[in-house]
Amino acid sequence: MVQKYKFLTEVELEFMTQLWELGQGTVRDLLDTLSPDRPLAYTSGATIMRILEQKEFVTSTKVGKTFIYHPVLTxxxxxxxxxxxxxxxxxxxxxxxxxxxxxxxxxxxxxxxxxxxxxxxxxxxxxxx
Amino acid sequence: MITASTVFDAYLDVNALLLLACTACFATGYALRFVGLGHTVLAQLRMMRATFLAVVISPFIVIVFMAVVQNGYILPDSVPNLSDFIVAQYLHGAFEMNPTALENLLSVRSQTASAFFETHDAVGVPVVALLVAGIVVFGLRLALSILRLRRMIRDSYAWRRFGSLHLRLSDEISVPFSTRSLRNRFVVLPSAMITRNADLRITLAHEIQHLRQNDVTWEIFLEALRPLFFWNPAFYLWKRRVEQLRELSCDRQVMMSRGYKVAEYCDCLINVCQNSLKPRPLFAVDVPVVALVRIENRLFAQRSAKLLKNRLFSLIEGKAERNPTQVFLLLGLPMLALTLTASLAIQKPSDWSQDRLMLSTIINLERIHTTNATPTFGVPSY
Incomplete structure (x- = not known):
């Protein structure tokens, strides 16, 4: 069976680009690096990262109450x-x-x-x- | 014993009844608009749904009623019958017609059933074959749409879960929708919507209201019955009107309970439409879902645009619907009574009434008269 690859939406690509640059980071880290004229709620950022995890673009490790995300795909x-x-x-x-x-x-x-x-x-x- | 002919008879009855009920409901809708009560959308929606249910279960109600009559609890003469009524009116001179033509008209249904299942005539067999083929094709379309929906949900991403309610995000869709399985209910949103907070809140409230109002269950029920009514225009008119009323009612409920600004709500509807403006295949298979806005291909684009316009006007007008339950009872009870009476009235008469005997006698006398008037008959050839 041909494997169906997943692709990133526009906003997901923005987050991934930041994560590739940072190497790893929390939702807050990523939101801080986004352009200031693009206000995004913390919950929206967390949802985007959760989707990226389901798409297997990132993995997360829990440190205390915070999730730290690492890119899986370069x-x-x-x-x-x-x-x-x-x-x-x-x-x-x-x-x-x-x-x-x-x-x-x-x-x-x-x-x-x-x-x-x-x-x-x-x-x-x-x-x- | 239930024969194919009996089932076909009941099938024709349900279709005829749907046509009648559709006419009555549309007439009621026009009358309500005429007297300035067009905004009673929830009451009208409930009336249409209750009437549809009555139409679908009417064959079973007829069976029960006939059993009650046979056991002597109700006098057979008190059961209304349309063909007996027409014959009585004919004999009283309410209208003029050739008696043989009237007899043929009254027996058209039994002759049709007989042509299809007993005599296997040249027209009956292809018509039944077409009907069965149509039911199979539309049944397959339904199966295909369910598979497509399952795939869409499987390929979407889990966002949140509240009991049996699953909120999911999908990259594949541009219009949010809600649907359900036997146990679970789903609201699927375009993943791009996550960055538009205002649209997200309104959309979620709208879709959850659809689930609350059982709109999704009704949509699935109607889609499941589509293969049986695929040739009946009344079914499509009915479904279209129910969709309109459902959206208008849902918009109003959300606005009333959540207190969103009208401009904000209208913006959300227009944004979703704008993000969905891409060509759709002409014969795209619809999936059994309730979507925030209806997006159709070029052929029916005007209808979708008209519905959106009506919704925006209704929101701006903002007329509140008072006492929807009472209005529903006022509209629905007479409609149900009419539907159920009609379902009994269109049955074949159980016995030969005096009027029917009289009509038969008139026909026989006419035949004798015609035979006697033929000059060659009875004249010796020598």
Whole structure:
């Protein structure tokens, strides 16, 4: 059976981004790092973290009355998962089309294109060796 | 012994009765609006539900009533019968019609049942086959919708639990809804709503009110009966009207008990609609749930928009419904009496009444007259 991966909603991604940066943290820690123009109740933050735990993105340990959350999935792993999903859904499962779209983007600077070329060359060299 | 013909007869009776009850309830609704009592939504909702229940159980009530008549507790002559009434009116000259045509009209139901189950005629068999196929298809749709609902609930995330009430959050939905199983009740909210505190509070209050009013149980009951009434337009009209009344009544109850601001409540309804504006497949299978707002595909989008407009107007108008129980009794009791009397009146007459004998005699005399008037009959060929 094909495993169905879970993805993050917008607000969950905000929380995960903060948690990836902090390494671990409580709901209060995460709320403090959010933008001040985004007031969020403590209970809402706690609910979001509980959902992330059910989605198996984080685990928690109880210290006294507080839960400390740790990311289970790394940011890189989630990026890979998201790109794969994007490639499957929007680019007919052909990663070349995805890269072509990215490279053809006129906003991409020559430096960024060079970096992409270096990455591809490195990957090809690694595969050959 | 209960034969297929008897069951089919009862099935036709229930459908005919639903059509009659639907007409009567809609007429009552129009009359109430005409006299300025259109805001009595809870009383009307209860009336429609009680009448629907009476229609569905009417075959059993008829069986019990007939048993009572057969045991001599009630005189057979005192049982109203529609066809006997029509024949009596005909004989008294209330209307003019060819007697044979009248006889054919009165026996159309028994002839239909006979055509379907006894004579197996060329029209009857395909019609029964279509009916059975429709019931099977709609039954399968119902099973599919239950499976889809189970999957939606399984894939959602537990938020809170109060006894048998489960509050869950889902990434897949954009419109909050409530539903239930035999033991548990569920309120499922879009997970994105968690950051909108005002909407969250109003939505929760609204969905819990639906569960309190047994709206969810009624929705499941109506959806379970849809395969049996799939061809009957009265069923769809009925369901649509019940949905309207249910939402109007729920909005009012929540506003009265929680004291939310009208603008805040209207904002919440519009926000949910706005977040749900994405194309739906034309033949999407509806799941048996009670949603905060109804979102339909392009074909029926106008209906959803009209319902939302009515809800917003009703909230802004803010007319309080006084004594809903008394109004319900005032409306519901005559409606129930009418439904149950009609269910008895549309039964086949148990015996040949004097009027029926008279009609039969008239038909026979007409036949003899026609035969005698035929010039070739009785004339020797030599």
């Amino acid at each position: 940011k890189d792993a989630y990026q890979t998962r998201s790109i794969k999903n994007l490639s499957e859904k929007l680019f007919d499962n052909t990663p070349a089309s995805l890269v072509a779209r990215l490279v053809n983007d006129s906003d991409l600077s020559p430096e960024a294109l060079d970096a992409i070329r270096t990455l591809i060359d490195k990957r090809l060299k690694d595969d050959n060796s």
